[in-house]
Amino acid sequence: MTPPRGKGRPPGAPRNIGWLYVLPALLVYAAFLVWPVIRGVWFSLYEWDGLGTGTWAGLSNYARVATDASLRGAFGHALVLVVFYAVIPCLLAFVLVAAVSRTRVRGLAFFRTVLFLPQVIAMVAVAVAWQWMYSPDGPVNGFLRLLHTLGLPDWSRGWLGDFDLALPAVGLVGTWVEVGLAMVLFLAGVQKIPRELYEAARIDGAGPVAEFRAVTLPGLRRELGVALTLTSVAALRNFDLVYVTTKGGPGEATKVPAYEVYHRTFETGEVGLACAIGVTLAALVFALTAGISRLAEGRRGAA
Amino acid sequence: MIGTRERVLNYAILVAFAFVALFPLVGAVQQALHLPDLDLSAFQRAWRDGHFGTYLRNSVIVTTVTVALATVLSIMAGYALGTLEFRGSGALFLLFLAGLTVPTETVVVPLYFDLRTLGLDNTYAGVILPQVAQSVAFGSFWMRAYFRSVPRALLDAARVDGASSWTTLWRVLVPMGRPAVLTMVLLVAMWTWNEFLLPLVVLNSAEDLRTAPLGLSFFQGAHQTDYTLLTAGALIIAAPIVVLYVFLQRHFITGMLSGAVKE
Numbered sequence: 259m260t261p262p263r264g265k266g267r268p269p270g271a272p273r274n275i276g277w278l279y280v281l282p283a284l285l286v287y288a289a290f291l292v293w294p295v296i297r298g299v300w301f302s303l304y305e306w307d308g309l310g311t312g313t314w315a316g317l318s319n320y321a322r323v324a325t326d327a328s329l330r331g332a333f334g335h336a337l338v339l340v341v342f343y344a345v346i347p348c349l350l351a352f353v354l355v356a357a358v359s360r361t362r363v364r365g366l367a368f369f370r371t372v373l374f375l376p377q378v379i380a381m382v383a384v385a386v387a388w389q390w391m392y393s394p395d396g397p398v399n400g401f402l403r404l405l406h407t408l409g410l411p412d413w414s415r416g417w418l419g420d421f422d423l424a425l426p427a428v429g430l431v432g433t434w435v436e437v438g439l440a441m442v443l444f445l446a447g448v449q450k451i452p453r454e455l456y457e458a459a460r461i462d463g464a465g466p467v468a469e470f471r472a473v474t475l476p477g478l479r480r481e482l483g484v485a486l487t488l489t490s491v492a493a494l495r496n497f498d499l500v501y502v503t504t505k506g507g508p509g510e511a512t513k514v515p516a517y518e519v520y521h522r523t524f525e526t527g528e529v530g531l532a533c534a535i536g537v538t539l540a541a542l543v544f545a546l547t548a549g550i551s552r553l554a555e556g557r558r559g560a561a
Numbered sequence: 562m563i564g565t566r567e568r569v570l571n572y573a574i575l576v577a578f579a580f581v582a583l584f585p586l587v588g589a590v591q592q593a594l595h596l597p598d599l600d601l602s603a604f605q606r607a608w609r610d611g612h613f614g615t616y617l618r619n620s621v622i623v624t625t626v627t628v629a630l631a632t633v634l635s636i637m638a639g640y641a642l643g644t645l646e647f648r649g650s651g652a653l654f655l656l657f658l659a660g661l662t663v664p665t666e667t668v669v670v671p672l673y674f675d676l677r678t679l680g681l682d683n684t685y686a687g688v689i690l691p692q693v694a695q696s697v698a699f700g701s702f703w704m705r706a707y708f709r710s711v712p713r714a715l716l717d718a719a720r721v722d723g724a725s726s727w728t729t730l731w732r733v734l735v736p737m738g739r740p741a742v743l744t745m746v747l748l749v750a751m752w753t754w755n756e757f758l759l760p761l762v763v764l765n766s767a768e769d770l771r772t773a774p775l776g777l778s779f780f781q782g783a784h785q786t787d788y789t790l791l792t793a794g795a796l797i798i799a800a801p802i803v804v805l806y807v808f809l810q811r812h813f814i815t816g817m818l819s820g821a822v823k824e
Binding site: 274275279284289354371375381384501502520544 | 567568570571572574575578579581582583584585586588589592630633634635637638640641642645646647648649650653656657659660662663664665666667668669670671672673674675690691693694695697698700701726751754755757758761762773774775777778781786788791792794795796798799802803806807810813814817818
């Protein structure tokens with residue numbers, strides 16, 4: 259068989275042998291990722307306790323995701339966590355980068371390593387460390403008591419057991435983890451901005467704020483898109499931290515969709531509903547990834 | 562001109578952020594080691610009562626096998642998708658790419674029931690195969706990008722010399738692409754080591770197969786507020802990846818940051 263010439267294919271280049279190379283990966287991928295996704299969608303259309311036979315439920319599980327107060331609450335909490343995991347870290351990272359972009363920093367590699375470190379630690383270990391941080395006699399309350407001795411009100415409390423503050427407390431752990439990611443991304447992006455742009459801005463008499471708005475911010479558009487995507491997805495997929503620190507409590511204060519998938523399957527026997535939550539979560543992650551990357555690429559095209 | 566004052570302020574901001582990043586970690590180390598007395602008894606107790614030796618061994622087995630399988634499969638798939646233009650390669654690439662966005666939460670419930678039917682629940686294979694599948698989605702995407710960056714002329718030269726596509730891949734391209742492969746290996750190792758939800762569900766009754774993060778969560782359930790013991794356990798399970806990170810941080814950072822960046 260002679261492959262057709264032209265069209266970018268060099269003469270004699272192998273063709274369908276490509277399928278043989280992909281096949282092993284494709285088989286594992288199809289069996290243990292694609293198939294479970296299909297099965298998940300299938301399960302989500304049934305009412306099933308995981309033991310007996312399921313009954314066809316159509317889209318009623320999805321209707322429950324949209325209407326059930328407790329599940330809507332869980333998705334609402336996920337949105338709050340997006341603020342803590344994505345919005346706050348990106349804002350903080352901008353503060354840092356705005357400062358650093360004007361000067362050359364010695365030891366940047368060291369700072370980069372340190373700031374990124376929380377990203378590589380197992381979330382279960384992070385959760386345990388923060389449980390200690392938030393514990394009644396832990397460092398957070400210790401610091402607040404110190405402020406109290408200086409005349410401020412006593413803000414110390416059991417953070418993870420507080421109905422109003424447990425969710426922000428969990429969110430702040432996310433802020434702590436994700437801020438390094440945003441910073442390292444922005445620091446890398448800032449280095450790619452041509453120095454001449456800064457010099458031009460300075461010749462025009464731009465101060466730090468004007469310079470940031472005219473040069474740094476537009477130059478970091480792509481990095482901002484990547485940072486927002488990665489951190490928001492981490493916020494939506496927040497299972498480990500909630501499982502270890504609060505189990506969704508107190509009450510339903512820290513219930514999140516990822517935890518509900520587990521809880522509804524193994525604790526309340528609502529497998530169909532759990533799968534509907536899982537599929538909704540995947541749809542959200544997908545939409546978020548597609549949406550943000552579009553926004554970030556929008557103006558600059560393929561740059 | 563940039564004044565000394567601004568420069569000092571910059572360093573102050575950097576140091577403050579670094580301090581916040583390190584504080585919980587250094588605090589945990591201090592707590593577990595009883596510094597400055599340096600009392601290792603918490604580690605000994607955690608190691609003995611928490612069975613962390615077993616859990617680390619399990620994690621080493623699961624991680625090693627997952628990484629080995631995912632690496633070989635991803636190299637082959639990425640090679641085909643990146644250099645061998647065959648019919649359907651574009652669609653296949655999109656299929657793998659879509660897998661990058663599928664959260665474990667979406668597949669873990671169906672996996673639980675199907676693995677149970679297959680008799681793979683509470684086995685190493687039950688935690689390994691789904692993680693190979695997830696890693697292959699990233700790996701083939703990552704390796705495809707590397708193989709596409711290889712100059713066309715090199716591939717043609719190898720073919721002119723009579724090398725088969727198989728020989729070209731393993732004798733020429735993979736040795737040349739060691740940095741790309743190493744980055745992939747490290748990331749897959751880290752994700753597999755740190756994975757929690759999948760082992761929690763699949764290894765629901767096999768105590769002696771628990772991976773390190775799973776072991777820590779059960780240990781935490783048993784020692785609720787003994788923070789000295791718990792932070793010691795947390796340090797034990799975090800240490801292997803942190804050590805790798807300290808030595809090879811450039812790979813971790815570039816990999817994790819570019820993993821999400823479209824080419």
